[in-house]
Amino acid sequence: MDTLKIERIGGFAGFGLPGSKLRSTGEQAMSALSPADQATVEALFRNPKGAQGTGHERDAFRYRITRTVKGKDQTVEVAESAVPPALKACVSDKLM
């Protein structure tokens, strides 16, 4: 329940797309985040539609964040600009 799974997708190179050889993933314990970042993450899950960027971004990364609540996975996909730096820092890029 405490662990957030994060995947960085898209960008100019197309990370995480079907057939792509590029993946960018990571995990982060929610409890290890600052209270402010925890509050931001809660806000993202509460209202992901409010975290979709300006609409004019092209080739920008997006972040898929998954948490488990009462045995069920909840996933949101949001713009990079909405993600706290501590979460962005936990992903690493890999060649598949």
Add this chain to the structure above:
Amino acid sequence: MCFACQIVPQDVLRRFSKDRSLDEEQRKHFTDTLKIDTELRKLRDQAAKLTRIASAIAPTTALAAVAPAPAVTVFDCNHNQTLPGAQVPNPGTSSDVVAKRVFTETTSVAAFYSQVFGRNSIDGAGMTMISSIHYGINYNNAFWNGTQMTYGDGDGSIFVDFSRGNDVIGHELTHGVTQHSLQLNYANEAGGLNESMSDCFGSMFRQWEARQTVSQADWLIGKDIMGPAAISRGFSCLRDMANPAAKHCLAPQPTKFKQYKAGMDPHLSSGIPNLAFYSVAKAVGGNSWDKAGQIWYRAMTGFGPSPNMKMKAFANRTRAVAAQLYPGNTAVAGAVDTGWKKVGL
């Protein structure tokens, strides 16, 4: 202060800024973010309004011709993620090779659009071309944010500095041109067309700088930003316009319209119009920008906004434009028709 929080809903920021269960420093953090967020929203609204107005009163050809060449500015993020960063003074003579390269290549893209297509900058009216470099740490991306270009340094393993690819620079700037002309959305078929425009004009720019004919060009996207780890695994590019499904691509793409699915990411579906453009240019021969490029440019900029355009509609528009620009030239008309039929459009 957290610029990352800029698009968390304002009511949420306001609530946290007054939440007594948070300590004073945290409440101040949300209060500060709320202030920044308010100003950024005004800025974004203004930018959107400016795009609409500029589009509605697009300059006549004569006015565009006498407008001065666009200013080119470069900013240094110094490995942070706050845009635009600190302005680089005199980037054309900077000791920072990245700043110098981005200035030089952005100036060259401006010359490409001006000399080949008669367009003055991104908006056709001399808009300043703003770039930020050294964005983030080991950042494997380049992007257009609606008002400017941004380049990461790459991680040095999978990718090197993204500004090393002149097609990358042409690609990102073309997103701005699309925003100020056809105004394609970034989802579904319009999204694929949007990405393809950037690949087509990015590739043409790379060929134009190298003075390559369609036969001499390699038609690869992202070849010059591939890092040692990717090259050692046999990957020579991100995408291949001549063979979008090729194994040497880090991000292979579909080649037929029948493979398209609603909601497909633009970086996948763009393979379909990319292959069509390659096929047309190759069949016409010579320089890609002389005829095929002129047809694509007119189809992109000559008809006003069409945000939800379908690929079939764009294909048919290029057929019509080919007949207008090159009346009686059956070779060009046949090349355009055959190129689209090859991908099922």
